[in-house]
Amino acid sequence: MIEIKNKQIIIDGKPELLMCGEIHYFRLDREEWQDRIDKLKAAGCNAVATYVPWLCHEPEEGRIDLEGKTRPELDLTGFIDLCAENDLYFFLRPGPFIMAEMKNEGIPHWVIDKHPEIVPLTWNGGKTRAKTLDYTAPAFLLETKKWYAAVMKVAATRLHTNGGNIIAVQLDNEIGMLSWVSNSPDLTDNVLQDFSGWLKERYTPEEILVRYPFDLDDEEERKAGIRSPDEAYSAELHYDLGYFMRFRFARYVAILREFSEEFGVSDIPFVVNIHGTGGGRGLMFPIGISQLYESYTQAPGYLSGSDIYFGDLTMETFQDLYLINGFMDAVHNKDQPLTSVEFNCGDGNFGNNFSGRMDPSASDFKTRMCIAQGNRLLNYYLFTGGRNYRMEKSYNDGNDRIAHTGERHGFAAPVSPEGELNYTFPRMARSIQTMMAVSNKLAVMNEERDDVAFAFIPDYYMTESRYDNSDKMAAIYQNIQVNRAAGAWENMARAMLISGYRFGSVDIQNKSITPEDTPVLALASARYLHVSVQKKLVDYIQNGGGLLLYGEVPTYDMEGNPCTILADAIGIQSIKNTNADLEYKLSVYADGWAKPRPEIRLHKAQTMDVRDAEPLFKVYGTDEICGFEKSTGKGRVVIVSCAYTCDPDFFKKALEKLGARVSLSHDCKYHGLFMTSTAHDGEKFIHILNLDGFDKEFHVYENGNALFGGYKLQLQSKDGVMLPVNVAFDEVTIAYSTAEVMKAGPGSFEFRLTQSEDRIAFVTTRDVAPSQDYRIEKTGDKTIVISNKHAKVDDKLTISFY
Template structure:
């Protein structure tokens, strides 16, 4: 039995951490399956994942091969059963879309030939540039239902609820992604007719007539008006299309779930994959959260899984992953845990140029951060490479293969198409083993946080459909893009993490906002914000909330209508903007509690006339205009920086502390680049998670609320290394009070550690006798036993402490 409860994944009543590796059975010779599974087990994984490509299993309509009759490697049941024989769970991803660099994104060619009406057209009636379809086209749904009937016949009897090993089923893949990345919303005749019905359900007749000056019931008029919108209703259309597409995607997901359940697939989670990372950063990822918002919260039984394609996790990008996890958690239902179903691993040499390869720390760091933030399932994508065979009845498309990457596929994976291990495999395996060694503890833990949340506004990321010729749409989108992520993530979030703050996120748009639950918010604000949300923030401040606003104080609602509710509550009147020019070097000067600090150059500042009680903290040089201020609002308080400002860690720390929130964790290293957080169980067992994001060693003492942790012992955190240190963790009759070494394995008479220091110390309590060993000294200190390693971690990092 598998259950989703209290942000945990329970299998037979026991909380679990699931580490999968994606192995595409259909891209390997059948005799190679066991070898890849062996390498996955050696890497510390406990589950296998794979897409099930419709294109391969039914290349000819009606001729479905899931048993390997036409090609031995197409025996899906055989592969799932082999994984079970190896003691591994299975996460199945049957599409219909799978992407995976497959041609047609994994759909059979005959689908498009048989049903040309499902192929979308978009803005101005132009054909969609990507191989997507109208998800809710009746013909496509009917063909998908048949495909599900075939594939679920293999999956249903192998569910974990029936004694098998299939623990989750993904529904489609990256829904809406292709339309977003090409700015080509699906606008088929079927979609337009359905959109018109939805508009009538959403808006009263009088409101609808005011929003859209055309006849929605006239198919020809509707077609022209939506595909080539007029400027007078462009902003309204962008907003309504965004909401409609959310609703449409949720209906599609529900339909797929219904098809699966009709075939007996019940009692396991259904997974919705969220896309959005781009070019090694996470700025656009919340677009996927926004697009699929209704899909994974529409009913119990769903999991949302992230696509994490960052490459290296370093000083440039570490805050992106932290925020992404926070935003996903903010929109989840109370029981839904974090998961990642495409967790980028390998060496990153996707172009076969040997340029831009990843550091060995890449997968290690991302795993550690995600586990610390509460991820319960990770799927390494792609764990093992393979080959793309030629179809028997191949189209004349240049190579006739199933995918567009050529013959070899997954050549950047930790395990190559030929089965060789690349340089990233050992470090990834080491991190996996560290997590799995204490997975029973981690599966129960939650991140400890500091009373501050990063505000998440899903509609700020509802920008995937923008008519190219619309100035109104363009103005709104460009301002949202400038304020919703880049500056606030690069400046504020990075500064907070480097200052030791541990924080979650709050969906302030759709959830209640109460200072008792969320004492303080960090708000990345744009020029546009809904009137209801502006009012909610003003009310939150008046009853005692704290807000640190970075960006712009909103002047308009989300459709461009004037709206200054929040500005009024803050007691300021916006008077314009200042922007740097070719010979104008816009500079800001500190004032009030923000002094002394140097003058700062910038490219943008929003300026205000400050009312009574408003304390300026930043002014424009030369004009004296206020662009940063501190103001009491009712029982609450707001600090606003309405300018592009430097990543000034002391300034932001001072602002947060003035709003009542201090970072509990701290360190005394003079160099930045240390990520710190901690996790704890209800029983008080804890792990301290540390990452050194830089390429040089750092030595420091960790403090908590001003008091030293680890009894004040300095930590030497090696270059590009991460550690997970136990604090008050019990294993049987042994309690580890603290340790500078990382636990790597448990057995009846011993605990295996990874040493991290020139001289590691393990402080424990036990009534059992510790077996003497030349690798360590045993010292008694009151009731505590101190194990001092005699080995330098850089010479030999393995240590086992045994007990009688």
């Protein structure tokens, strides 16, 4: 039995932490399967994941081979069974779309040739610039159902619930991504007809006429009016089309689930993966959340999974990953845990030209942060490379292979196409093994949070498609994109994390927000904001909430109509928006409690007419206010309506004035430490990352009290630690440790040392066996083991009990 409950994945009554590796069986000779599985197990993984390429298994209509009759490497049944023989769980990803650099994104050529009407048209009636298809076209669904009938027949008898090892099935892959990245929404005749029906259910006939001055029932008018919209209704169409696409994607996912269950696959999690990271950043990832959150929250039994394609986790990017996890959690149902189903690993050499060169810390740091924030499944993608064989039929496409990366595939993987381990493998394996050593603890722990949350507004990321000829939508897009992330993430969110704040996120668009649940809210705000959200924020502040607003105080709703509900409630009026240029060097100076910070250059500011407030920032030369603190009802607001820089002390003071204080802190004089904690029933782990390339020394405090016996920690450059506090293992409790647990019991512990002199404090009735590797001290009820080995010389320590 597999349950999704309390943000946990529970298998046969036991909460599990699933660490998967993606192995593409179809890109390896069958004789190589066991070798790659051995390497996956050596890395510490307990599960295998793979796509199932429809393109390969049914190259000709009606000739489906899932047992390797045509090619040995296509024996999906044999591969799943081999993984079961190796005591590995299995995560099945059957498409129909799989991407994975496959031709047609994994769709057989014959499907497209047979049903040309499913190839989307888009803006102005042009062909889409991506290899996508109309998901909900009847012909496509008919062919997909046949594919699911075959692949689910294989899966059904191998489900964990039927005694097998399959514990999850992904439905399609990165739904909506191809349309987004090409700015080519699916606007086939079928989609337009469905959209018209959806509009009629959403609006009255009179409302439709106001929004759309053409006849939706006239097929030609409908095509012209939607594919080539007039400027007068471009904003209305943008949002209606975005909402419809969410509905359409959710319906598609529900249909795929119906197919799966019809063919015997049920009572396991169905996974929907979210796309959006790229270029080493996560600024656009919430676009994927916006597109798909209705798909995986529509009913019980779904999991959402992130695609994490960061490079190194550094001071530039660490807040991106932290926010991504928070935003995913914000839209989840109460039982849904975080997962990542494409967790990028390896060296970043995607182009086979040595252009990536990730640091060995990359996958380690991302693993540690994701596990600390509650991810219960990570799928390392791509764990091993392979080869793209030539198809039997020639398509005159340049190489006739199944994919467009040439003969070899997976150049960046920690295991090469030839099976060699690259330099990233040992560090990746160490982090996986560290998590799995205490997986029973981590599988139930949740991140501890301070009294502040970061606001998430899905519609701020409904920017996956825009009609290029609309100046109005261009203006709305530009302002939202400038204010929703970038500066807000890099200045406000980064400053919050540097200051020590641990925070989640709240979907303030779709869910309630109260001061009791969220005492303080940090909001990245644009000029445009829904009427309903502005009203919700007003109620929140009036009832005692603390609001830290960074960006612009909204003056319009999301369709560009004037709306100053929030500003009016606070008692402010926007004067103007000022931008720096070549001739004007916009500068801002501090006032009020923000003094005596130096005057700084900024690129933009929204100035305010404010009464009964304490000014915090003013524009040099005009003294116009662009930052202030003010009481409103029972609550307070701190508004920073300028692109103020990442000033940890300022943002910390602002949050303290609003009522949120840091509980977990350190005294390192340098920034570049990320720190959080996870806990359950009094047991705790402190997670710390040194994002910089030099060692750091510091004490750790919780509510002002020194942890780890007051011992000063030394964290090596680009290293991370997960240190136990009051963690029990049968008859032995680790009160605290500066070393990481690598193996626990029975009768002994293995640690990874991290210090020049590590200290491990046990509470137990058992005696520690003597060793030349350490000395033993007694302090009260604690037995303290002090390592005689320097971590930089030898970082392995075994402690036995008798």
